[in-house]
Amino acid sequence: MSKAASTRTTPRLAAASPAVSPADARALVSSLTPLLHDWLPRQRWFAGKGRQITGFVPVTVTELLPMNAGGPWLLHLLVRVEQRGASGPPPSIPSSSTPAPAAASAGDCYQLLLGIRETLPPYLASALIGHVAEGPLAGLTAYEGLHDPRLAELLLERLGSAGAQGPLRFDRAGPVPVGLTGRLLGAEQSNSSLVYGDAFILKILRRVFPGPHPDLELPLALAAEGCERVPAPVAWFEAGDPSGSGESLTLGVLQPYLRGSQDGWQLALAALADGRDFTLEARALGRATAEVHTALADALPTVTLGRSQTAQLASQMADRLDLAAQAVPSLRPYVSGLRTAFAALAGLDEAGRGRPAQRVHGDLHLGQALRTPDGRWSLIDFEGEPARPLAERRRPQPPVRDVAGMLRSFDYAARSHEPWRPDWAERCRAAYCEGYAAASGVDPRAEPELLRAYETDKAVYEVLYEARHRPDWLPVPMAAIRRLAGEV
Incomplete structure (x- = not known):
């Protein structure tokens, strides 16, 4: 990773791979913890409202876009949120820094796509998460990356090419055009969605679980049956379950956007x-x-x-x-x-x-x-x-x-x-x-x-x-x- 535009050197992480090492992942999440404590409970899709957050444990951290001179950095995080008074059995997702048996005490796992910049331009002011005070991200600004048109376009480009990027796997059932501007919808509660040029909609699943997700599984099955009542998935991305169960964690599904509906x-x-x-x-x-x-x-x-x-x-x-x-x-x-x-x-x-x-x-x-x-x-x-x-x-x-x-x-x-x-x-x-x-x-x-x-x-x-x-x-x-x- 290169130096940022300032004289300060940005964190150098996983130079040979987009997957951040467990040690660097711990340091990154620790650096973000004070900001996430305040920001996460205010998100409409956060399911743990009303329960005290006791910690954030990284599951995986992936650089979807490494930081370059003056440009944004896009980090994909799966983070386990530990809380007091958690209800129901936890999902079987261990952290990247603990052995698989520790999954029994896991909390809910959330998907975050964080933009990191030295300074936030005015048009992204509403996406601000906060300014990092210490750790490897000290002096940088963290924000909700889905608000950033450049990062949203990068995500669409990545969906257009099947393959792996660190622990993430991208797949597609058809061509995905590039160059479409993405806008984040504000109406959803349990997930987040980006609309690209009134042609496609990408649902980002926020609270993730191991196993086939119905929002991908059922539309794929219906498409195979020729049912046209449900938009057929065009592309999707997943992560493997770090517990070694062999199951996947569905992270996002791209489907046609029904314009004018x-x-x-x-x-x-x-x-x-x-x-x-x-x-x-x-x-x-x-x-x-x-x-x-x-x-x-x-x-x-x-x-x-x-x-x-x-x-x-x-x-x-x-x-x-x-x-x-x-x-x-x-x-x-x-x-x-x-x-x-x-x-x-x-x-x-x-x-x-x-x-x-x-x-x-x-x-x-x-x-x-x-x-x-x-x-x-x-x-x-x-x-x-x-x-x-x-x-x-x-x-x-x-x-x-x-x-x-x-x-x-x-x-x-x-x-x-x-x-x-x-x-x-x-x-x-x-x-x-x-x-x-x-x-x-x-x-x-x-x-x-x-x-x-x-x-x-x-x-x-x-x-x-x-x-x-x-x-x-x-x-x-x-x-x-x-x-x-x-x-x-």
């Missing part, structure tokens, strides 16, 4: 504001959902849930209800009525009939559906509910789970409008199910016990989420809770 949530709110019916759109969206489900069932293994598996599903739903009621007192009066939905689900397969389960979207709602200017619906964001373990998100499930999520979304849209339009929501819900049935041959309403159980489980999740993050929205799922509990 609008998401279903925006369209539904606009229809409500204009007093327009939305049933034609809802029916078409039901057909699109069914087509995706059919293609997933053809592309990936399916299973049959027997009596014990169905009873276990019901038990897990009941457990989630109990935990939510402990956290949200306003839910407690309805627990008894809501439990009847899960009891009915547990009794569905007493005759030993069983029911099919397959890979599904896992977090389907109006915001995950895009309608292009020609009126065609597509589904996006197949990662499932980010708060749930990756293994759980990859399990086959009854397709009605996705249906229930979309039905709840119609209710949310109607409730967000003043005055509340329950009739609008009911017409949309019916039209969506009709469209689904026309395309699949299976009407989700044919098994009301199954649909009610999944809709109840979703509403309970919404109550817990709104109570924690958006208390003003709590009346929206609570209205559904009263209905599902048989109160109205």
